[in-house]
Amino acid sequence: MSKERARRRAEREREQAIKQAARARVDERRQRRARRRAALTGWVPRPSKPASRQTGxxxxxxxxxxxxxxxxxxxxxxxxxxxxxxxxxxxxxxxxxxxxxxxxxxxxxxxx
Known part of the structure; x- marks a missing residue:
């Protein structure tokens, strides 16, 4: 029974490692995109407040x-x-x- 638990635990840890690696890739891609965007749009002035239509x-x-x-x-x-x-x-x-x-x-x- 303990061998079966160890095998299942190892399988869960392997799946968690795969998911964690996928999350790390997504996070790194997101960070690269943010850096690239900041480099490209950093020189463009941003409006202080977006114009919004009044409601009511x-x-x-x-x-x-x-x-x-x-x-x-x-x-x-x-x-x-x-x-x-x-x-x-x-x-x-x-x-x-x-x-x-x-x-x-x-x-x-x-x-x-």
Missing amino acids: ILARRNRQQVVLTLALLVGVNVLVWVFVPGWAARAMALLVSVLVAPVVHLMLFRRS
Whole structure:
């Protein structure tokens, strides 16, 4: 019985050694990759904080309002492009819609 236990223990130790060697190879590969990456990207400045999109009820409502305002102005410009034949009038409508967009947004979504 003790020979069988010794054989199983030796087998377990051999499997553990194989797994440990595999982990060591993976760790060394990861370290080499990190060193290589640091050497290649070390001279590139990193942003101090990544820009993230705001979440929450107020931010979502603000995005919806902006999208609605832009959809309205795009719709008006499409109508102008379909029904007005002159290029000058189309360009003027586009310019006016860009300039009037903040006023339209304020009129649509006035905060009282």
